[in-house]
Amino acid sequence: MVRAQPIGTPPVDIESGGTQPIGTQPGDLPSGDSSSGGAPAGPIARLVATADYHRDPYPHLAAVREEHRLWPIGPDTYALTRYDDVARILGDRRVGNGPPVTRPGSAGTVSGLRAAAASAARPISVLDPPEHDRVRQALSAAFPRSLVAALRPRVRALVDDLMTTLAARAPGPIDAVTELALPVPLAVISELLGVPERDRAAIAALGPALAANGDPQELVGPDRSAAARQAEREFLAIIGRLVVRQRRTPTGRMLPALLGTQVDGARLAFDELVANIAFLFVNGYHNTVNQITMALRALLDRPDQLARLRADPGLVTRAVPELMRFDSPIQSIARVVHQPVEIGGIRLPEGTQLMALIGAAHRDPRAFAEPDRLDIARVTARRPLAFGGGAHYCIGAALARIEVETLLAALISRFPGLAPAGAARWSSTFILRGLDHLPLELGVPAPAGR
DSSP states (O other), X not given: OOOOOOOOSOOBOTTTTOOSBSSSOGGGSOOOOSSSSSOOOOHHXXXXXXXXXXXXXXXXXXXXXXXXXXXXXXXXXXXXXXXXXXXXXXXXXXXXOSOOOOOTTTTTTTTHHXXXXXXXXXXXXXXXXXXXXXXHHHHHHHSOHHXXXXXXXXXXXXXXXXXXXXXXXXXXXXXXXXXXXXXXXHHHHHHHHTOOHXXXXXXXXXXXXXXXGGSOGGGOOHHHHHXXXXXXXXXXXXXXXXXXHHHXXXXXXXXXXXXXXXXXXXXXXXXXXXXXXXXXXHHHHHXXXXXXXXXXXXXXXXHHHHHHHHHOGGGHHHHHHHHHHXXXXXXXXXXXXXXOEEEXXXXXXXXXXXXXXHHXXXXXTTTSSSTTSOOTTOOOSOOOSTTOOGGGOXXXXXXXXXXXXXXXXXXXXXXXXXXXXXXXXXXXXXXXXXXXXXXXXXXXXXXXXX
8 A cells, every 4th residue: 555664674686596685684784672772762762652652642643743843853853743844845856765864873763674775776665766766667657547447346346255255254253454454455466466375375474574664763672673674584585486486477467567667778677676566565455454444443433424434435435535644554754855945944954864744744733623533524635645745656545545445335335233342452563553453243244235
């Protein structure tokens, strides 16, 4: 789906038979351990440590937003908290998408893995022009708007099959994360890239460890860092083998096209293909799963909004952006100042690292009336920011919205007795927000096709 932080460990050279990563070695990645002789916990760590933060971060983010328009969180590093500032920075060409400048005392403040990837082949998520334009041109050619539109019937068919499967499980309970939200996005991105069934479950199992990669360095301890590096090695090895197989026997709809696409007379190199296919795969399912489950939880917690959507299914196209604003799977996006910019009268020089706090911006009362109220019919000219902005706007945004809209509409129609079946368990990550477990009672299903 949307813009997860980058996979930091460089691709494994599967094609040449080597086993060492290209460029930065896994052991070079900083551990981020602030509890055993490292730097004391910084502002982000103290924020996350507040009671009940992961269940409901928004009161804590509101307190920060009202105190700080530009929140200093480290040497030459600031967090943006207000909607207009975040929207502007995400589309400002003077602010880059590349790895941060590393200075003593600041390495990894935004993301240690991001900085460690600087010398290796990197996914589009950490590139700036002209490298960004070259890679995006290749990806866009392999994933045109016409392909996204053509995928709508396939998404509908997968959702219908899932509803049939769930009806056989009714009245439940089920885990909405693994049994409801995961199957369709995982199948769609796997079919696009030609990922065989045998690899899909293995990749999905690596998802939680991979999701921790983008977190600020001060939050990442040695055990979690080691698990992330191991997950990256396994994941990139799977993707490397996939690229080799696809060169020999093309399958899927997107990867074969990408393998054949030339930009300025040249194709993407092998390590570029691996880095970007890995990035697309993670973004093609993980954040969509989180958005589905968080949207469902928000609706279940507000029966009036759920009933309103059930009574008027056509509201789903307006409801999904509002649900994403209300509780976004992307809580922060990292940027770097390449040319001086000014925010709130403060001049930010070249090299300043920025953390755009999407979660804080989405609840900004300066941008949204009653921002803490979910209104599935909300009309606003201000869009959700989790897909990024400007030249870096998420290439898979339209597909993600199709998946979320189709699944939510079908679920609400087919299962009128939806209800929570126990306590939700939230992920412990900061950049990527989501649920690890959401027990759901399906109730008695309505007849198919109703």
